[in-house]
Amino acid sequence: MATLRGDVGGLELENPVMLAAGILGTTGASLRRAALAGAGAVVTKSIGIEPRDGHPGPGIVHLGVGLLNAMGLPNPSYREFQEEIDIGRTGGSPVVASIFGSSPEEFVEVAGGLDADAFELNLSCPHAQGYGAEIGCHPGDVEEITRAVVREKSVPVWVKLTPNVADIVALGLSAERGGATAVVAINTIKAMAIDVESGYPILGNRVGGLSGPAIKPVAVRCVYDLHSALSIPVIGVGGISCWQDAVEMIMAGASGVQVGSALSGGLDILKSISNGISRYLDRKGMALADLSGLAGRQR
Amino acid sequence: MATLRGDVGGLELENPVMLAAGILGTTGASLRRAALAGAGAVVTKSIGIEPRDGHPGPGIVHLGVGLLNAMGLPNPSYREFQEEIDIGRTGGSPVVASIFGSSPEEFVEVAGGLDADAFELNLSCPHAQGYGAEIGCHPGDVEEITRAVVREKSVPVWVKLTPNVADIVALGLSAERGGATAVVAINTIKAMAIDVESGYPILGNRVGGLSGPAIKPVAVRCVYDLHSALSIPVIGVGGISCWQDAVEMIMAGASGVQVGSALSGGLDILKSISNGISRYLDRKGMALADLSGLAGRQR
Amino acid sequence: MRPSPVRIVEIIEETSTVKTIRFDSARLDPLPGQYMMVWIRGVDEIPMSFSGPSEMTVAAVGEATRALFRLRPGDGLGLRGPYGNGFSLIGDRILLIGGGVGAAPLAFLGDVARHKGIEVTSLMGFRCSEDIIFKRRFERLGELILTTDDGSSGIPGRVSLGLERLDPDRFSQIYICGPELMMWDVIERWKDHAGKMQASVNRHFKCGIGICGSCCMDPTGIRVCQEGPVIPAVQLLEGEFGRYRRGPSGSRGPPRG
Amino acid sequence: MRPSPVRIVEIIEETSTVKTIRFDSARLDPLPGQYMMVWIRGVDEIPMSFSGPSEMTVAAVGEATRALFRLRPGDGLGLRGPYGNGFSLIGDRILLIGGGVGAAPLAFLGDVARHKGIEVTSLMGFRCSEDIIFKRRFERLGELILTTDDGSSGIPGRVSLGLERLDPDRFSQIYICGPELMMWDVIERWKDHAGKMQASVNRHFKCGIGICGSCCMDPTGIRVCQEGPVIPAVQLLEGEFGRYRRGPSGSRGPPRG
Numbered sequence A, B: 001m002a003t004l005r006g007d008v009g010g011l012e013l014e015n016p017v018m019l020a021a022g023i024l025g026t027t028g029a030s031l032r033r034a035a036l037a038g039a040g041a042v043v044t045k046s047i048g049i050e051p052r053d054g055h056p057g058p059g060i061v062h063l064g065v066g067l068l069n070a071m072g073l074p075n076p077s078y079r080e081f082q083e084e085i086d087i088g089r090t091g092g093s094p095v096v097a098s099i100f101g102s103s104p105e106e107f108v109e110v111a112g113g114l115d116a117d118a119f120e121l122n123l124s125c126p127h128a129q130g131y132g133a134e135i136g137c138h139p140g141d142v143e144e145i146t147r148a149v150v151r152e153k154s155v156p157v158w159v160k161l162t163p164n165v166a167d168i169v170a171l172g173l174s175a176e177r178g179g180a181t182a183v184v185a186i187n188t189i190k191a192m193a194i195d196v197e198s199g200y201p202i203l204g205n206r207v208g209g210l211s212g213p214a215i216k217p218v219a220v221r222c223v224y225d226l227h228s229a230l231s232i233p234v235i236g237v238g239g240i241s242c243w244q245d246a247v248e249m250i251m252a253g254a255s256g257v258q259v260g261s262a263l264s265g266g267l268d269i270l271k272s273i274s275n276g277i278s279r280y281l282d283r284k285g286m287a288l289a290d291l292s293g294l295a296g297r298q299r
Numbered sequence C, D: 001m002r003p004s005p006v007r008i009v010e011i012i013e014e015t016s017t018v019k020t021i022r023f024d025s026a027r028l029d030p031l032p033g034q035y036m037m038v039w040i041r042g043v044d045e046i047p048m049s050f051s052g053p054s055e056m057t058v059a060a061v062g063e064a065t066r067a068l069f070r071l072r073p074g075d076g077l078g079l080r081g082p083y084g085n086g087f088s089l090i091g092d093r094i095l096l097i098g099g100g101v102g103a104a105p106l107a108f109l110g111d112v113a114r115h116k117g118i119e120v121t122s123l124m125g126f127r128c129s130e131d132i133i134f135k136r137r138f139e140r141l142g143e144l145i146l147t148t149d150d151g152s153s154g155i156p157g158r159v160s161l162g163l164e165r166l167d168p169d170r171f172s173q174i175y176i177c178g179p180e181l182m183m184w185d186v187i188e189r190w191k192d193h194a195g196k197m198q199a200s201v202n203r204h205f206k207c208g209i210g211i212c213g214s215c216c217m218d219p220t221g222i223r224v225c226q227e228g229p230v231i232p233a234v235q236l237l238e239g240e241f242g243r244y245r246r247g248p249s250g251s252r253g254p255p256r257g
Ligand SMILES: Cc1cc2nc3c(=O)[nH]c(=O)nc-3n(C[C@H](O)[C@H](O)[C@H](O)COP(=O)(O)OP(=O)(O)OC[C@H]3O[C@@H](n4cnc5c(N)ncnc54)[C@H](O)[C@@H]3O)c2cc1C
Pocket: C035, C044, C046, C047, C048, C049, C050, C056, C057, C058, C059, C060, C061, C062, C063, C064, C065, C066, C101, C104, C105, C201, C202, C203, C204, C205, C229, C256
């Protein structure tokens, strides 16, 4: 079978299929489990300065076309999280710490307090006041925060972007200027669901972020646009539920992919996606590198 | 059965379920057919200054979660379209002319050249260079174009907004300041699909706009936010495929709804949605006005 | 329902401007008269009738069809479909009336009918003898009457001349496919029998799924891509058929052929 | 899989802090041991075991459960589920060991077992006689041994005292639900029989669909909301069970009860 080994955003991975941030990433054991299940790398739940319980429930609604969530960045704070990262690493795949903050200083404090194989800056969560997309939609802030973390850490720094803007490429270019090793696209899309019986917004936080199959075409588009404009690698995430989706994302320009919502079907999906990519490459007689960005070259 | 008659965006409609722009809106006969099938109002294909053939095919791809399209605003120009509007009107429902242009002057020329029951300004099509969302993502342009058309015409002027921005409410407020009678939300979301076998982007235009069930949660959110901030009515469109979807959109704050992609299942959906709303109101002992914006009041 | 990838397995040059392209998907299972949307990658997507369970017969007329002509066995295409309403077989003695490449779906219909033991008569018109396609195929189905505009083969003149050799009362159902003015002419001449005639109508298709409106016909707004392309002739007597058709922009123009 | 709307049809006050809430949806068809996510509109969403095919038995402990307590017949709730793995019935002589409101899913299991002709013995512990629930229901199932911490009814002391009256070899399977330290105590004492014990485990659930990670348990990262809540006791001997549990933020804290 075609090897999937290679560099993704500055990490040497066994395969380019990763566990996305916030998915089964709360505990070290769960991160390890995902690694053992076949994830080339695992990204933690986003970690911040202080412990947060998250929003009241429902935190998640399964809509037919995807998931809607507003967890509210629950996390035990970086002070309690190093042990989980260490346990996670025993799974044999790199552990990427997803971190968030409300300012460059907070990002630096969290990153400084954690030892991980790479950092992913959550500048894109759409449902936590003062964090995520609220900062991440301003190119200047993205650049400044990226630069601050890059200066602090010697491991790869990825910047996770929000699609809730007119121009995601401008954000990607800011991350690039700030020194990011890679960008990750996309986080969830601002959305809402209302209970038709009662009129109540279903999420405890009323509004939240859409993920899953519904957003895949949007993610593919963002990855395509970012790959066309940036010189750093793009990691694709959004709605990947089978190997074909992963191939599509890679053709759009992704060097690696992350899988989130599809994990609700079980962890086997990780291996089934990477096996599918291998078999596809075998059938086509191609290497992974040939596939990446193919859509931009087909005219 | 509960009456659905009422004012929607300055038009007195038999029911608030309308045909969305660009859906079966190329010919007068087709508009009339939609009216006879139960549409409370019908919106035409977007009409511009000069005839356009549209983008090369595929112009549309049916993804599992919705439709992806890049028709490219094909239209015979306003000079050839009055007859279609006149035929459309024989269906008994108001005909709303959707129009586009690249400047206030072009909008005014098109609006000035057409006699319709209302105008819907397409400031939101995501896949035609120099038109639609390219202009419609700038609040200043939205306000200026709206004002220009409002000055020219004495019928209601609706402004159709793009969700491909960080803040759709800012666009809505611009439309309101410009004198719009109502805003219509949302147009399609920028998206893309790639053929996994060949690596070719499927759409002839490579990138396009996502509609259908995938975008409903995004549309609901936009309508909710707009309704909370604006004093003019909001018309909801995006992924409505059954009466429950329409009720959800109305609860979010819509005074009326438009149906697009779901018409691929046939025109009966129009009547089935309005009947469903009626029966719901009967069961709840509510009037349509009680429903509108209910989500904002349930706390 | 993305375009399904297929590979071309065989290309048959029927004439200098018509080729039959056979592909490797056996799962489409179309009815005669149904069509597919054919995506020529990087070029365009166009509607094509099935001329057999996994083949189409294409006349090169413009950019997309010429691009199809440049493909070789082994090359790929994307197909959506089968779409639309096919012909419905009625009775045990049918007549097929075709013009030019319109013969393609009728040949497929004839094959299916013959297989069911239905008696098939064919009347096919072409511009000249070099343009004739499927002669052997129609002959194998039953009686074949040929016309050519230039008289180089069969009855000299338009298809409608061939009508004079036939008694419409003999047939349980009549199927027509060809240039619109030819179909219009046939329907007009045999108007009294319109109740048993089905025509495959050609309009500008953009979506194929009944949503964009580009294929709608006056006066009823019928969506040819969904409620057609095969339409009972009685529905074609009033309205735009034979009078005008809309182009890609939606502007009205003359009917073709 | 949005929360399905149901209406409360009946509320039974079991004790001053425990109510059984019966709702009108008959379509859920849960297995005993499965749970639902209960959305109290405008308040929160919390996991609740089924104490019958369309009922839950709730102890008021905090904001959401107290909000549930304020509801009246006719009021609405949103339910997702049934979710998770229920108890699997094995053999023909089973023992139910419950503590407090943990009696709820066991009573449901007992009903189903009894209906299948399985012999049911119950050992139930409560803090005091006022806290006892489902006494009649368990008695109808078979032998019931009661314990109360304050000795106001049954055997005085913890549930584990009751174990001494029972011979584990008599039972084909043993089912446990209650405060974690009580379950831990039972499993430890009867460790040699862990192979035939199933426990319903309580963790902090946020999603219920196996995606958020809030319910994951060390050392394997098992998702209690999906692979539980009923877990074979052998899987609980090593790791966090009985030692710590994570709260809503993911911080570790003491196990409860
Ligand atoms: C339901 C249906 C079934 C069809 N089946 C077949 C078939 O089996 N074989 C076949 O060869 N063709 C068939 N066609 C016609 C075919 O779709 C067109 O010939 C094709 O779209 C032309 O594309 P082009 O880019 O090559 O030409 P264009 O560049 O689009 O046009 C070149 C010339 O052809 C004319 N033209 C464009 N579209 C059509 C059209 N739909 N019909 C006739 N003339 C057209 C143009 O007006 C122009 O004069 C069918 C059409 C429909 C609607």
